[in-house]
Amino acid sequence: MKPAELEQALTRFLETLVNDPRAVINTDTELLVSGVLDSLAVAQLIDFLEETLDRTIPPVDLIPEHFDSIRHMLAYLEANPRYT
Numbered sequence: 001m002k003p004a005e006l007e008q009a010l011t012r013f014l015e016t017l018v019n020d021p022r023a024v025i026n027t028d029t030e031l032l033v034s035g036v037l038d039s040l041a042v043a044q045l046i047d048f049l050e051e052t053l054d055r056t057i058p059p060v061d062l063i064p065e066h067f068d069s070i071r072h073m074l075a076y077l078e079a080n081p082r083y084t
Contacts, residue, residue, distance in 0.1 A: 006052075010070050011026070017041055049077070
C-alpha cells in the first residue's frame with residue numbers, strides 16, 4: 001500500500017473509530033495527547049494496521065511517539081518495513 005493510500009485509510013478508520021463529528025482528524029492531529037484515542041481505541045488501531053498491512057507490530061514498538069499522529073505512524077511504518 002502506498003503512503004498516500006495508507007494515510008487515507010487511516011484517516012477514514014480513525015474518523016469511524018472516533019465517531020464524533022466535532023473531532024478533526026488530519027495528518028498532524030495529536031491523537032493520544034489530545035485524548036482523541038483512549039487505550040481501547042489504540043488497540044483497535046494497532047489491529048487495523050496489522051490486518052491492513054499484513055504485518056506484526058512488536059510490543060516493544062508500541063510507544064506513544066509512534067502512534068500519536070498519522071504522520072508519526074507513517075514515519076514509523078516506513079522506517080520499519082522489516083516487521084512481518
